[in-house]
Amino acid sequence: MFRHAIAGLVLASSALVSLAVPAVADAGEPVVAVHDIGNLKGVKRVAVTSFVVQYVVAQQTTSRGGASSGIDLGKDIDPARLQQATEQIYAQFLADLGASGIEVVAPEALAASKGFREMLGKSPATPLAMSTWSRGKDGGYSSVFHVPKGLPMVVRDDYEYLKGRGLGQVTDPSLSIGGGIKLASTNWRYYDKAVQDALQAATLLVRVFVPLAYNESSTSIAGPWQKDSAKTTAGLRIGERFTRMAVVQDDEIAKIYLGEPLLAGDSIIANQGAKSGFTASKLLFGSKNNESFALDADQYFQDVPAASAKVLNAFIKAMNDNR
Numbered sequence: 588m589f590r591h592a593i594a595g596l597v598l599a600s601s602a603l604v605s606l607a608v609p610a611v612a613d614a615g616e617p618v619v620a621v622h623d624i625g626n627l628k629g630v631k632r633v634a635v636t637s638f639v640v641q642y643v644v645a646q647q648t649t650s651r652g653g654a655s656s657g658i659d660l661g662k663d664i665d666p667a668r669l670q671q672a673t674e675q676i677y678a679q680f681l682a683d684l685g686a687s688g689i690e691v692v693a694p695e696a697l698a699a700s701k702g703f704r705e706m707l708g709k710s711p712a713t714p715l716a717m718s719t720w721s722r723g724k725d726g727g728y729s730s731v732f733h734v735p736k737g738l739p740m741v742v743r744d745d746y747e748y749l750k751g752r753g754l755g756q757v758t759d760p761s762l763s764i765g766g767g768i769k770l771a772s773t774n775w776r777y778y779d780k781a782v783q784d785a786l787q788a789a790t791l792l793v794r795v796f797v798p799l800a801y802n803e804s805s806t807s808i809a810g811p812w813q814k815d816s817a818k819t820t821a822g823l824r825i826g827e828r829f830t831r832m833a834v835v836q837d838d839e840i841a842k843i844y845l846g847e848p849l850l851a852g853d854s855i856i857a858n859q860g861a862k863s864g865f866t867a868s869k870l871l872f873g874s875k876n877n878e879s880f881a882l883d884a885d886q887y888f889q890d891v892p893a894a895s896a897k898v899l900n901a902f903i904k905a906m907n908d909n910r
Contacts (some may be wrong), residue, residue, distance in 0.1 A: 611836050614646060617825075617901040621909065622748050626841035627834055630789045630910040634692035635681065636703060636782055637741035637775075637792040640673045640895070641730050641761065641829070645718075648726030648802035652815030658800045660855070661729065663882040666714060672888055674734040676795065676895045683896070684791075687903050689910075692788050702781025709773045710739030711850055714907040717766045728761040728800035741779075742770045746792050746833035748842045759829060761796070780838045789836040793902075796826035798848075799855060800880075821855040823890065824848040825898050832902040842903045852890030854883040 617699065644664055647657030668745070685691050697703050713734050720727035734740045742762070751757040779790050804817040831844035858879045 617849050619901045619905050620844055620846040621905055622842040624909050627909040630836055632690040632788040633787045633791050634697050634786050636779055636790045638677050638735055638738050639740050639742060640676060640733050640795045642669055643728050643730050643798045645729035646726055646800050646802055648804045648817050650804035650815040650817050651806045652813055652833060654817040656813035656817035658819050658880050660882045663884060668888055669733050670847045673894055674735050675892050677735040679896050680899045683900050684903055687907055692786050693837055700782055700785050702778055702785050707739045707780035713740050717763050718808040719763045731759055740776050741792050743775055745776055748828055748844045776838060779835060792833040794831050796829040797891055798826045801825055803874055820901040821857050823851045823855050825851055825894050830898060834906055843905050845898055849894055849898055851894035854886035854890055856881045
């Protein structure tokens with residue numbers, strides 16, 4: 588009977604669930620892609636209406652059979668230093684933007700705009716913490732969203748590149764269902780358009796996504812037996828796709844985004860390897876990853892701003908080359 592019960596459970600499961608580690612670009616070579624590139628034509632003057640840095644502080648994955656693995660560095664990352672890093676990344680972005688030759692609306696002029704003040708009033712309070720959990724696939728993320736002082740937090744599908752294979756759409760695994768709905772409930776495009784009209788400028792809405800690691804989980808079947816495994820590999824990086832710069836002109840959006848993850852140094856240190864064990868079900872043999880991680884915080888706060896600057900500089904170049 589036990590054998591038949593296991594077999595029935597196996598038949599109800601997929602043969603394999605895994606998250607492959609994607610190609611990673613060399614730290615000096617951001618891979619940039621542009622969606623709706625034609626919407627960049629004619630951009631001459633820009634205002635930065637949103638700038639968000641999403642720091643992942645924990646990640647976890649669980650296979651269908653219950654094997655789990657993760658990394659949690661939340662206690663090792665000082666929130667005050669995260670805000671300082673955000674201000675540093677933003678200041679460098681503004682400096683590089685101005686040095687690129689495009690006209691940039693001064694922050695003081697932006698702050699005086701009625702449309703921008705209304706936009707700022709709609710922003711959720713920050714820093715904003717958000718956690719997700721998912722069995723298999725992309726796993727779960729615990730993130731803290733930071734913005735520079737005086738800017739709103741804008742994260743909405745309108746500004747993300749979510750095209751998948753064929754006609755499909757991907758979802759953002761780092762946003763909880765409730766959190767995503769709340770962020771999407773504000774008509775940001777309405778307020779942002781008011782800023783464009785008032786300042787006679789295109790607007791830039793930036794998001795930098797900083798994951799800690801790669802999570803993998805798998806479920807394999809051999810006859811009546813099922814084996815589950817999960818693994819976490821340290822991989823601090825500027826994340827692909829969700830690191831983006833939306834350029835909005837007359838409410839038409841060009842999306843400049845990172846096509847491949849960009850490594851951001853080796854400040855995360857793995858202390859020990861994975862060990863085999865039982866899955867949570869106690870019935871199905873599998874493995875759990877007991878690897879532990881340590882963070883060199885000083886190195887982290889050097890590497891993340893430096894890698895972010897490389898990516899954002901590449902975004903600026905992509906905009907200027909096509910406007």
